[in-house]
Amino acid sequence: MKRAVKRAVKPAVKPATRAESVDTPTPTHGLSRRGLLGLAGASVAGIGLGVAGDRVALAASTTPETASATAVYPFYGTHQAGIVTPTQDRLHFAAFDVAAGTTRADLIELLQDWTIAAAAMSAGQDIGEYGAVSGPYDAPPEDTGEAQGLPTSGLTITFGFGPTLFETADGVDRFGINSRRPPELTPLPHFPGDDLDPDRSDGDLCIQACSNDPQVAVHAIRNLSRIAFGRAALRWTQLGFGRTSSTSTAQATARNLFGFKDGTANIKAEEPQVVTDQVWVSSADGPEWLAGGSYLVTRRIRMTIETWDRTILREQETVFGRTKGSGAPLSGGTEFSEPDFTLAGRDDQPLISADAHMRLAHPDQNKGTQLLRRGYNFVDGNDALGRLDAGLFFISFQRSPAQFTDIQLNLAKNDALNEYIRHVGSALFAVPAGAATGSYVGAPLFA
Amino acid sequence: MPRVIRSASLLGVGLLGVSVLSGCVANNPTSTHTALTVDSSQTECAVSANEAPAGSIRFTVTNSGDQVTEFYLLAEDGLRIVGEAENIGPGLSRDLVVQLAAGNYFTACKPGMTGDGVGKAEFTATESDAAATVDVDLAAQIDTANTNYASYVSDQIDQLVTGTDAFAAAYLAGDDDAARTLYAATRMHWERVETIAESFGDLDPKLDLREADLEEGQNWTGWHAIEKDLWPAEAEADFEAYSAEKRASLTAQLVTDTATLHEKVQGLTFTLSQQTNGAIGLLDEVASGKVTGEEERWSHTDLWDFQANVDGAKVLYAGVRDILLQEDPDLAASLDTEFAALQTLLDAQRVDDGFTYYNDLTTAEIRDLANQVNALGEPLNQLTAALVL
Numbered sequence: 001m002k003r004a005v006k007r008a009v010k011p012a013v014k015p016a017t018r019a020e021s022v023d024t025p026t027p028t029h030g031l032s033r034r035g036l037l038g039l040a041g042a043s044v045a046g047i048g049l050g051v052a053g054d055r056v057a058l059a060a061s062t063t064p065e066t067a068s069a070t071a072v073y074p075f076y077g078t079h080q081a082g083i084v085t086p087t088q089d090r091l092h093f094a095a096f097d098v099a100a101g102t103t104r105a106d107l108i109e110l111l112q113d114w115t116i117a118a119a120a121m122s123a124g125q126d127i128g129e130y131g132a133v134s135g136p137y138d139a140p141p142e143d144t145g146e147a148q149g150l151p152t153s154g155l156t157i158t159f160g161f162g163p164t165l166f167e168t169a170d171g172v173d174r175f176g177i178n179s180r181r182p183p184e185l186t187p188l189p190h191f192p193g194d195d196l197d198p199d200r201s202d203g204d205l206c207i208q209a210c211s212n213d214p215q216v217a218v219h220a221i222r223n224l225s226r227i228a229f230g231r232a233a234l235r236w237t238q239l240g241f242g243r244t245s246s247t248s249t250a251q252a253t254a255r256n257l258f259g260f261k262d263g264t265a266n267i268k269a270e271e272p273q274v275v276t277d278q279v280w281v282s283s284a285d286g287p288e289w290l291a292g293g294s295y296l297v298t299r300r301i302r303m304t305i306e307t308w309d310r311t312i313l314r315e316q317e318t319v320f321g322r323t324k325g326s327g328a329p330l331s332g333g334t335e336f337s338e339p340d341f342t343l344a345g346r347d348d349q350p351l352i353s354a355d356a357h358m359r360l361a362h363p364d365q366n367k368g369t370q371l372l373r374r375g376y377n378f379v380d381g382n383d384a385l386g387r388l389d390a391g392l393f394f395i396s397f398q399r400s401p402a403q404f405t406d407i408q409l410n411l412a413k414n415d416a417l418n419e420y421i422r423h424v425g426s427a428l429f430a431v432p433a434g435a436a437t438g439s440y441v442g443a444p445l446f447a
Numbered sequence: 448m449p450r451v452i453r454s455a456s457l458l459g460v461g462l463l464g465v466s467v468l469s470g471c472v473a474n475n476p477t478s479t480h481t482a483l484t485v486d487s488s489q490t491e492c493a494v495s496a497n498e499a500p501a502g503s504i505r506f507t508v509t510n511s512g513d514q515v516t517e518f519y520l521l522a523e524d525g526l527r528i529v530g531e532a533e534n535i536g537p538g539l540s541r542d543l544v545v546q547l548a549a550g551n552y553f554t555a556c557k558p559g560m561t562g563d564g565v566g567k568a569e570f571t572a573t574e575s576d577a578a579a580t581v582d583v584d585l586a587a588q589i590d591t592a593n594t595n596y597a598s599y600v601s602d603q604i605d606q607l608v609t610g611t612d613a614f615a616a617a618y619l620a621g622d623d624d625a626a627r628t629l630y631a632a633t634r635m636h637w638e639r640v641e642t643i644a645e646s647f648g649d650l651d652p653k654l655d656l657r658e659a660d661l662e663e664g665q666n667w668t669g670w671h672a673i674e675k676d677l678w679p680a681e682a683e684a685d686f687e688a689y690s691a692e693k694r695a696s697l698t699a700q701l702v703t704d705t706a707t708l709h710e711k712v713q714g715l716t717f718t719l720s721q722q723t724n725g726a727i728g729l730l731d732e733v734a735s736g737k738v739t740g741e742e743e744r745w746s747h748t749d750l751w752d753f754q755a756n757v758d759g760a761k762v763l764y765a766g767v768r769d770i771l772l773q774e775d776p777d778l779a780a781s782l783d784t785e786f787a788a789l790q791t792l793l794d795a796q797r798v799d800d801g802f803t804y805y806n807d808l809t810t811a812e813i814r815d816l817a818n819q820v821n822a823l824g825e826p827l828n829q830l831t832a833a834l835v836l
Contacts, residue, residue, distance in 0.1 A: 192662040195741075306821055307734050310727075310828035323539055332510070332536030345515050345534035346560060384810050385738065385817035413662060419735070 031128065034106075035113030035227045068212040071154035075119040077434040079280065079292055080441065082156030083372065083397050084269040086248040088210040091240030091376040091393065092217040093298065094225065095203025095427060096232040098165065104175040108446050110231045114159065114207075114224055115440035121220050124152035127227075144226070146219050153213035157220055159441045160206040160296045160429030163187055177445060182287050184295065184401045185430050191412035193423065200300055200425035203235045208296070208395070210374075214241065236425070238300065240376025240393045247374060253327060253335065256392055257303055257377050258420070260320050261327030264335055265362060267372040278370045279397050289444035292433030297371075297404045299394040300378075300425030306387050308420045319416040321356030329358065341365075355416040361407065369403045371396040391421070401428055480505050480544070485554070487516045487535070492556035492566025500575035501549040508532050509540040514559040518543060520570070521553040533560075547572040585770055592766040593717045599762055600640045604712050607636035611705045615698040618673060627677050631748035631801060634670060638755030639762070640712075642728040647711050653704045657744065668700045671744070678745035719767065723831040726763035729756045730824050738817045740805040750802035753816075754793050760827070761786055767834060775833045778826055785823035792819055 068089070073081045098107060117127045126132050128142025135142060166181035167173055187202065207224055211217040218239075225234055244256045245263035249270045253261040267274050276282075283291040308316070317323055321330055321339070329339035330351040341359055345351045352359050363370050374397065379390040398404055412418065435441040480503035486493040489512040508518040514537065520530040529552060532543040549572050557564035610633030617625035637644060637655070645651040652660070654669040661667055675682055676689045689697070717725075736742040737753040764782060771779045792815055796803040805813075 189663050190661075192660045192665075195659055304735050307731050307824070310824050311731075312724075312828065312831060325540075328536075328539055330534070330536055330539070332515075333538045337538070343515065343536065345536075346517075351515065351534055351536050384814060386814055386821075387817070409662070419731075 031113045031116055031227065032109050034109060034231075035117070069151040069153055071212065072124065072152045073122060073154060073156050075115075075122040075157065075435070076437045079294075080156075080158045080431060080434045081122070082158035082208055082210050083279065083294060083374070083431070084247055084275055085154075085156050085210070086251055086269065087243040087246060087374055088154045088156070088217075089212045089241070089243055090210065090214040090217050091238070091243075091395075092209045092214075092221040093238045093240070093393065093395075094207045094209075094221045095162070095235045095237070096205040096207070096225075096228060097235045098174070098204045098232045099230060102174075102231050104177075104446070106231050107175050108440075110228060111159070111442050112440040113227050115435055117224060117227055118157040118159075118220070118441075121147075121223070122152070122155050122157060124155075127223055144219065144222055146222075147216050150213055150216050150219075153211045153216040155209065155211040155216050155220060157224070158208040158210075158296075158431060160208070160431040161185075161442065161445070162203045162205065162427065162429050164202065165204040180287055180289060180445060182290055182430060185428065188297070188401065188405060188426055188428050189409075191408055191423065193412055193418055194426070195422050195424055196426050197424050200236045200238075202427050203429075205232060206296065206298075206427065206429045214239070238298075238378060238393050238425075239380070240378050242377040244375045244377055244392055245373040247372060257305055257379075257390055258308055258316070258320075260316075260322060260324055261335060262320070262357070263373050263375075264322075264327060265370075267370050274370065275372070278399055278403065279372050281399055285399065289447070290430055290432060294372075294397045294399065294431045295401050295404075296429040296431045297394070297396045297398070297401065298425070298427045298429075299408075299423050301392045301394050302389065302422045302424045303391040304387070304420050304422070305390055311420075318353055319357060319420070321352040321358035330356075353416070355414050357411070357415050357417040360411050360415050366407050366410065369406060371398050371403055371407065397431070479503060482507065484509065485518055485556070486511055487518060487556040487558060487566075488512045489514070489558055490565055492518070492554060492564070492568065494554050494568065494570065497569060498571040498573055499547075501547050501572040502575055503544065503546050504572070506532070506543045506545075506554075507540055508535060508543060508556075510535045510537055510558075512558045513537050517557040517560055517564075519553075519555045519557065519564065520545060520547075521555060521567075523551045523553075525553050525567070549574045585773070588770050589719050589767075592722065592770070593719070596717050596722055596763065596766050597715055600643050600712055600715060603636045603640045604644075604709050607633065608705055608709050610636060611702060615702050618677070619694055619698050623677055626673075627746070630670075630674065630677065630746060631743075631751035634748075635751055635755035635758075637670075638732075638752045639759040641732055641756065641759065642725045643712065643715070644708055647708065650704055650708055650711070654701070654708070657741070659741075659744075668697060669704070670701070673697055673701070674743065675745045678747075681745060720831055720835040722763050722767060723834055726760040726830060727824075727828050729760040729763070730820065730827055732756050734817075734820050734824060738813065738820055740813075743805065747804040747806045748801070749805040750793065750796055750808075754802065757786075757789060757793065764827070764830070767830070770834060771830070778829055778833055781826040782823070782830075785819070785826060789816075789819045789823050792816055 073085050075081060102110075120127050126143035126145075126148070129135065130142055132141050132143035132145030132148055163181070163185050165175070166178045166185065207221060209217040209220040209224075211220070221237065243254050245266045246253050247266060247269055249268050253264050256262050267278055269275065279294050281290045281293050281295070285291070313324065317330060322328060323330065327335040329337060331337075331340035331343040332351075339352055339358065339362065341350060341352055341362075341364070343351050359365055373395065375392050375394040377390070378393050379388055381389055383389050396404055432442045432445060435443065481499040482505050483499060484495040485506050485508040487508055487510050494506070506518065506520070508516075510516045516535050517531060517533045518535070519528060520543065521527065522529050529547070530543050530545040532541045535541050552570045552572065553567055554570045555564040555567040610629065614626055614629040614633050617623075617629060644654070652669075655671065656667065656669055657671050658667065658675065675686075676694075679686055679688060733753055733756045737749045737756060740747065740749050742752050743749045764786065768779055768782075771782075793802070796808070796812070
């Protein structure tokens with residue numbers, strides 16, 4: 001693949017997060033030619049200047065300002081956004097497989113292109129030179145355009161690398177990076193009850209797009225997929241609505257489709273020491289290129305909600321170990337009261353039963369291990385039996401995959417909730433640290 | 448797999464002219480019940496009113512003390528329990544919904560769950576149009592139902608033991624055709640009382656674990672491990688037929704575990720709630736495992752299990768139907784209709800002594816079965832609330 005010619009085009013409107021720099025690796029000012037071809041499908045001559053469609057400015061003048069609509073999270077930084085960021089309301093998650101014939105240089109270029117586009121979209125801008133509605137009249141628009149007029153909506157875009165990026169199932173190291181693969185980055189083990197669909201599992205690369213507006217998240221994945229055409233293709237995607245956990249003490253705990261508050265004890269951004277201990281990979285953990293990053297686990301968890309909905313309230317609360325209303329532990333108090341796992345009721349049985357979901361998932365029962373959960377509800381139509389294809393798209397970030405594996409093994413064996421759920425999709429990704437301005441996400445892996 | 452009968456501590460006693468509002472999901476939100484509150488503190492049991500019109504009454508009990516508490520509604524003699532809300536943690540609230548006939552009752556709380564309780568006070572249900580009819584002697588009917596069910600369980604397990612012995616002998620002798628014929632028919636005895644068998648901790652996984660439920664490194668035993676060897680056509684490419692030694696060890700374990708189950712069900716007694724929840728549990732088994740074809744991954748004999756689960760649920764329902772006819776005749780009529788409709792669908796799939804294999808069912812047929820399971824499941828899951836407090 002011939003190195004694409006870069007156009008030295010300076011954006012007329014500089015995004016606040018993008019700095020001018022002459023000594024950073026190319027491309028810094030725009031997408032690679034190949035990325036643009038992915039967008040436009042035709043040569044876009046280097047004429048005309050300016051970044052089209054700055055939605056921030058647009059939105060500010062036309063949209064009533066609300067915090068969730070106008071929130072902006074910088075793409076560049078120490079850590080990738082979309083992890084400790086207060087959980088947005090909507091998700092579009094995508095896993096990609098790298099196309100056959102793609103070289104190491106192509107892969108790097110793709111990550112560079114993705115970085116630039118992600119930074120622009122995170123700042124509320126269209127992607128490309130001309131954006132959605134201008135440019136050569138006989139060329140397709142660079143940006144797909146459905147986010148025009150929408151505010152930034154707190155968009156974050158988070159990238160990850162799957163085990164197969166380093167080594168395929170056939171043992172091929174396509175990009176010369178397998179020697180730098182973290183030992184922990186191997187496919188998750190089979191857990192009891194797993195009923196995994198390979199077409200909804202794994203992947204070479206992943207992108208998590210979260211936003212308070214579903215269309216903004218979809219716009220991100222749609223355009224990033226387009227940029228990747230020829231270099232990587234979608235393997236599976238998942239839309240999510242209704243965040244099921246909070247990652248900030250400023251957020252109320254949301255409800256899952258069982259109608260319960262779950263994840264009350266989630267890691268919060270306001271607990272920096274816990275985040276450091278449980279979420280970020282340290283230099284000492286290694287490998288060095290992943291320092292400041294994390295591991296991302298996704299599990300598509302189907303709920304048999306028809307059966308659940310006709311389950312008596314006593315059983316529902318017993319299964320979770322919390323009240324359905326306030327979310328208080330059955331041992332008493334309010335939602336955030338510490339559960340008393342020993343407090344007994346009638347017949348000396350603990351009020352929070354031995355197989356209650358909340359007991360088994362609680363850090364006290366898992367040697368203090370915690371996960372930063374960031375899951376979403378989903379309803380993907382219905383199945384052939386007339387049941388809603390609904391459930392929880394579980395997402396967690398952790399310093400080591402073993403944190404998830406230990407907790408999930410315990411849950412898979414003992415959790416009363418297993419009667420009402422099926423794990424049907426699974427994936428693990430290494431999430432590199434954030435990109436410095438002018439660099440690209442994952443650059444240390446290829447340095 | 449497992450649907451353990453929970454709520455074993457539910458009392459099947461004290462049904463004195465009481466029933467809970469039941470029926471399908473409410474589509475008419477008009478309130479017809481009287482809402483009262485109870486503040487259960489360390490020393491008080493303050494009910495917001497000491498009388499209410501007979502009919503449906505909701506007590507919302509809030510525990511303002513610092514111990515686990517219970518709320519009791521007692522009959523006129525101050526002893527027999529008409530309704531109760533137990534295991535209420537400090538700071539929590541729970542509803543007790545009862546349908547009371549006109550008459551005199553007592554309310555009381557029991558913080559700490561020991562002693563005589565506190566705040567015992569008279570409570571009167573006054574005459575009203577909505578008054579519930581008072582029943583005569585439900586306790587005797589409940590006893591009969593419980594005894595009959597214990598006999599049914601014992602009989603099914605007896606037949607399971609006999610069938611398992613024959614199946615094991617055929618499989619061990621290498622007579623795979625005979626083993627395949629006996630497989631589904633024998634398992635029906637297990638499936639009819641599945642919720643009981645599952646209540647014995649580790650016996651259920653030893654006997655009925657599916658391959659997908661294994662954890663890494665776990666030894667796979669029981670019916671489904673043998674099933675795979677008998678129907679290897681859909682097994683993974685490198686699947687190897689079991690050796691004679693493996694057949695011997697699997698059958699020995701199967702026979703031993705079944706004998707253990709047989710021992711454990713002797714002398715079992717049941718409460719009313721265990722019966723009603725058992726029926727619900729069996730239909731949940733159908734909804735989650737059989738109607739989806741997940742139970743019999745290799746033999747595709749899911750409809751045998753389906754029928755057996757329904758058989759078991761029907762027996763449980765039949766045992767309490769006379770009681771239900773007094774408590775809630777509309778619910779009984781609904782259950783009669785839905786059970787019959789499900790049986791009609793199953794009968795349409797009968798082939799000789801068995802059923803159509805799951806993989807030969809059309810999508811439309813599976814969908815009809817699934818829809819009817821839902822149609823039956825909704826009223827069936829009202830059964831516990833209708834009969835037990």
